[in-house]
Amino acid sequence: MKARESGMPEEETWSEFFDVEKILDELEVNNEIEKLADLGSGYGTFAIPAAKRIKGKVLAFDIENEMIGKLNSKLLKENLQNVALINKDFIKDGTGLGNEEIDFVFLFNILHAEESANILKEACRILKKNGRLGVIHWNYDSSTPRGPAMEIRPKPEDLESLLINAEFSILKHNINLQPYHYGILAQK
Numbered sequence: 001m002k003a004r005e006s007g008m009p010e011e012e013t014w015s016e017f018f019d020v021e022k023i024l025d026e027l028e029v030n031n032e033i034e035k036l037a038d039l040g041s042g043y044g045t046f047a048i049p050a051a052k053r054i055k056g057k058v059l060a061f062d063i064e065n066e067m068i069g070k071l072n073s074k075l076l077k078e079n080l081q082n083v084a085l086i087n088k089d090f091i092k093d094g095t096g097l098g099n100e101e102i103d104f105v106f107l108f109n110i111l112h113a114e115e116s117a118n119i120l121k122e123a124c125r126i127l128k129k130n131g132r133l134g135v136i137h138w139n140y141d142s143s144t145p146r147g148p149a150m151e152i153r154p155k156p157e158d159l160e161s162l163l164i165n166a167e168f169s170i171l172k173h174n175i176n177l178q179p180y181h182y183g184i185l186a187q188k
Contacts, residue, residue, distance in 0.1 A: 027134035038106040044071040112148040120166035
């Protein structure tokens, strides 16, 4: 089951929308992390840089075979061996991971999905006690060059309410990730 689609541009265009290193810094992605799950990894925009920062393994989940193939090619080119690719519909079927197995989960530009509460429930289930959740989303601003339609695009306060309802504690509120995003760092 795909999330409500907002379209995926070509990778070169996509990469222009993010300051990846700033995002990872703000979300405190570091070498203390042993196991990180990127739910909806796409081109690997964040999975690859995260794999270079953490001491353990990145589990990169995506429903699209094409995205998994592109990410695999990059991993081979960069000789990165601490990323496992998982072609799975984690929204419909879950991740298949065990309870409290993961230190950090990425939910980047995905919580506009109709199933956002289920995505958060799965993230909470797989996170260890005190595990962290990094969320980024498009600013609630119709002038952004991409992103879901405004009627399904979440505002920061809406995502924070969703996170609190899913039993997360907010560590960092509405992180300014200019030019087009905001972030939230939460803890189980």
